[in-house]
Amino acid sequence: MASIAALSASFETNLKAIEDEQKDSAKAILLNQVADLREKVQYRPVFTAPASSHSDTSEAASQGSSNLGSDGSSGVHA
Numbered sequence: 001m002a003s004i005a006a007l008s009a010s011f012e013t014n015l016k017a018i019e020d021e022q023k024d025s026a027k028a029i030l031l032n033q034v035a036d037l038r039e040k041v042q043y044r045p046v047f048t049a050p051a052s053s054h055s056d057t058s059e060a061a062s063q064g065s066s067n068l069g070s071d072g073s074s075g076v077h078a
Helices: 002-042 057-066
Strands: none
16 A cells, blocks of 8 residues: 555656646747747837828818818718
């Protein structure tokens, strides 16, 4: 009976060590994934509109007024 108890304790110790190793491995994987995501977010391209597309404010104003309804409203009602 003593040998069964010793084997049981040994298995329990080994199981605990395996679980700890798996937790450490999972933690390392998650930390690497977080680091990769941070790097991707840090270096993502930023969209900038071309300078010539809407530089003329009078053109933008006339385009905006053409979207108005016949009564001068924008057609959006609250």
